[in-house]
Amino acid sequence: MAEGLHRVVIVGAGFGGLEAVNHLKGAPVEITVIDQRNHHIFQPLLYQVATASLATSEIAWPIRQLMRGRPEVTTLLAEVVGVDQEARQVRLRDGASVPYDTLLLATGARHAYFGHDEWEPYAPGLKTIEDATTIRRRILMAFEEAEMETDPKAQDALLTFVIVGAGPTGVELAGTIAELARDTLPPDFRNIDTHKARVVLIEAGPRVLAGYPEDLTDYTKRSLEELGVEVELGAAVTECTAQGVVYGGKTLAARTIVWAAGVRASPAAEWLGVPADRNGRIIIQPDLTIPGHPEIFAIGDTVTLPGLNGKPVPGIAPAAKQAGIYVARAIRGRLEGGAAPGPFQYRHQGSLAQIGKRKAIIDFGWIKLRGAIAWWIWGIAHIYFLIGVRTRLSVALNWLWIHARNQRSARLITQGSDNESESSGGRTTS
Structure with missing residues (x-):
């Protein structure tokens, strides 16, 4: 330099x-x-890695690769x-x-676990690639263990998936896990009926997607329930362990919990x-x-x-x-030596959230959209902001395949750490 x-x-x-x-x-x-970390993540699609819809390489890129043509830029890990x-x-x-x-x-x-950081081993959040692959591993391993479990109560706990927090990440996770259980996995298992999996979305506030207009949040709640998601509103989680959660004074046995609350x-x-x-x-x-x-x-x-x-x-x-x-x-x-710019002014360009593979909501302020048309716009917008033509084509083809055939190609269970196996109730992977 x-x-x-x-x-x-x-x-x-x-x-x-x-x-x-x-x-x-x-x-x-x-x-x-x-x-x-040595990579940049497209965080809006991180939940799709966690739910086996996309591979990690489709939403993350090495920082050094992105800076390859910039000799004035030094990258430090x-x-x-x-x-x-x-x-x-x-x-x-x-x-x-x-x-x-x-x-x-x-x-x-x-x-943020609101003063309960001890909950993190049992309810991982979703901010990094490591978080996404941890959650994907736990979701897929729950079905695998349920296939071999003979105790009905233990099997029910394995097939119960809890998402804490009904913001965009929580809603997207809940809808996609429900579709995974009901559309993708049924032909693959012999001893369990994956249709019976419970997906429970718990929100302390009175609405899902609190930052959106009420008519869109009402539509989102109905759509989630049509997918089989149980939406629990006005109930804060007060305990979180390897065995499940306590919310609103009720105890729910669940072996897979995802934190999307703050x-x-x-x-x-x-x-x-x-x-x-x-x-x-x-x-x-x-x-x-x-x-x-x-x-x-x-x-x-x-x-x-x-x-x-x-x-x-x-x-x-x-x-x-x-x-x-x-x-x-x-x-x-x-x-x-020019004049200082004026104060920063954020220009809101709209809010988008996916509910399922054929449903989404969009709030542009001047217009609100829902359903299939919103899903297509949501998909096009996200593909546009991905980096590289190859990635855009790969993600588009993956989504079209999921849309047409209900198949998700990123269902790999990768090896977890010993600490994680202990905190998830002795679960191991291979």
Whole structure:
């Protein structure tokens, strides 16, 4: 890299971080991208890996491959543990440090168990490829073990799948697991009737998809119930173990539980020692900088910022992308001596959620869609934002095959760790 160039360090290669890198192309900067994983994930489709619809390689790409044509970009596979604001250095787990002139924190979020982190081994969340393959393994192994189980009660527990939280991820997981049990798996098993599998979606609030208009949430609930999903509203989970869950004063035996009820920001606020909200999100300035440190930007799930309607900017991919573009333009403006951009303004482009392989809902604000037409638009939109022609074709063909033949090709059970086997009730894989 050339000497004397402005040093931009970006922590996190998610949607926001990569968008900033892309829009800094051609600027007089040297960029260092730091991530604790070597791949970028298309998170909106992570649940399809967890439910055996897509392979991991169809929604994830090596960061180095994405940066191959950018000689000004250095990629580091490392874990950040702190930021020295005075020295302007990012500190890494191995003791090394990376100097910066401008820092962008796009570190995302992790699962939130509302003070019950001990539930995590029994109810994994869905944020990473590892999470997705863990959940896929548990779902598929539940059917395999049920096939060999002779105790009716134990078999019922194995064939009961609980999803905690009825946001988009919870709804999509519930609908897809129900279709897996009712459409894909029945011809493959001899001793069990997979149609009898129970999929239970538990939500503490009064509605599924609380951020959507009420008529769309009512449609979603009816559609899930038509798929055989049991929707339990107004019931918070109060206990979660290897044997099942307790919610609303009721105990439900279940060997497979998935957590989709909440998220907590990365520890970026702790690194900086700055104010954060109750979910750990940094309270930032309207220009996406840290108070008192204009050289440090933060975006995405790492932060909280009011939108035009007074509600916080949502922690979704389009918001992170828009913020990444804004930061790149702000850096360019500073280097070129131009005027500072105005406050960041999020432009909501619509909300989409899939219910099943032929049903979805869309809220564009000015128009609301549901059913098959919404499903096709949902699919086209997601394919468009995937990286690479090969990936787009592969995902499109997979979805068409599932739509036409009810077959899911990614039903591989991969080896789990000893710790995971213990926490899931002694379950082993091969």
